Amino acid sequence: MFGEDHFLPLVLINILGIAGILVWHIQGRSRPTGRLVVQILFFATMSLVLGLGRISPYRLDQAELQGAGVLIAKSARILWWTHLAWTIIGFVHIYIGLNRKPREAHLLQDLVVAVVYLGVALSIIGFVFGAPIAPLVATSGVVAVIIGLALQNTLADLFSGIALTLGRAYVIGDWIRLSDGTEGRVAETNWRSTNLLTSAHNVVVVPNSVLAKQGVTNLSRPDETHWIAFAVHIAATHAPCVVEEVMLGILQNCERIVKFPPPAIALKAIDAMAIEVELQFWVASPASRLPAKNEVIDLVYRGCRTNGLSLAMPPESVLWGPAVTGGEPAAIPRPLSSTARASDYE
Known part of the structure; x- marks a missing residue:
């Protein structure tokens, strides 16, 4: 067995590494801050012991390769590399927590964790067990190409999700509208898709690759106030200024x-039959558009009756022809055609 100068530090590193794992698990998921502190303290202590014992984590000394000491030497280095990975991941968690956007950075965090674990695994294979890494990397590259060809759509969703996360076009809780008319509040983002909670309380699952190709309108930025405008046609029996005053009061x-x-209130057009006015207002959020518009329409109806205004007939419901007496044309109302639209009353 190797000498006392390496034996005691390596045993101490093994004890610290196992103790760190036990304490980390005992604390549980309910104390993430305590877990991070444990990871950092145990790794720092293990690194200090390595430094004081002049032990390299990158290679085994010849004296350590004799007898049962090889087990202690290898296990100590494996535990050190494992705690190194956890410490790096801990700092990533701290960085994301300080930015106060842990959910939005979920995809990026998972990517960093995967890269750290892969790097540490290759380091253990190469430095601790002395296996050649180059053939392993070359073989894994060929396998990765084969897997990539078989999972093109999944990888497209993966990288589109990462691009959307880095671009920060939206975050969890934002209300967005896609170019195809789909809209809702962003409830969740993951490796494959983005889940939207619509106003009908349905969850729409949109693949990230599809979302990246579409135009996205973020209705929550710079804030959630939303502009609405719709037209109302008032019979041309009163002055436009009177109509404007009544609609603004409504x-x-x-x-x-x-x-x-x-x-x-915007006066859009006027003719012999109607004055077209556009009601423009803001609501607190996209979700309150429907109840707000319903209230406005109800108040328009009540306000018109109270102030003696009449809603204009749609153009499709009026037939122009010669008057019965005289040669001047007159408007003769006829029943509304089956093709008339309800929106013509607005």
Whole structure:
């Protein structure tokens, strides 16, 4: 067996490594900060013992390769490399925690953890067991190419998810709209897909590769206030300024819209039959669009009746022709055609 100068430090490293694993597991997942502190303290102590004993973690001395001492030497170095991986991952957790975005950086965190474990595994194989790493890396590269060809769609989702995470086009909790009309609040992002919680309380699973190819509108930035505009046609029996005043008063009395920015009325067009006005207002969030618009429509109906305004008939419901007496044309109302749209009343 090797001499006392290496025996005691290596035994101490084994004890520290096993103790660190036990303490780490005893603390449990409910104390992540304590786990990180344990990882860092035990690794620092093990590194200090290595340094004081002048023991290299990269190679075994000839004296250590004799008898049962080889087991102690190899296990000590394996534990040191394992704690090194946990310490690096611990610092990654600390960095993400300080940025206060642990959920948004989930994909990037998993990628870093995978790279750390792969690097440590190769280091143990090469430095501790003395196996040639180059043939192993070459073989794993060929296998990776074969797997990549077989999992093209999955890898496309994987790298698209990483790109979306790094680009920060959206984060957990944002309300987004895709170019195909799909919209909802981002509930979860993972390696393969992004889950959207829609206003109908359904979960839409969108593959990351599909999401990366589409245009994404983030309705939660810079804040969640959302602008709405819809048109109303009022019969041209009152002055446009009167119509504007009535419509603005209606919006100001609405409880489900925000008062700043203030609502506005735009006079869009006028003809012999109708004045087209556009009601413009803001709501607190995309999810409150429907109840706010319903309230505004109800108040428009009540306000028109109270102020003597009439909603204009849609153009499809009016037939122009010669008057019965005289040569001047007159408007003769006829029943609304089956193709008339409900939106024409707005």
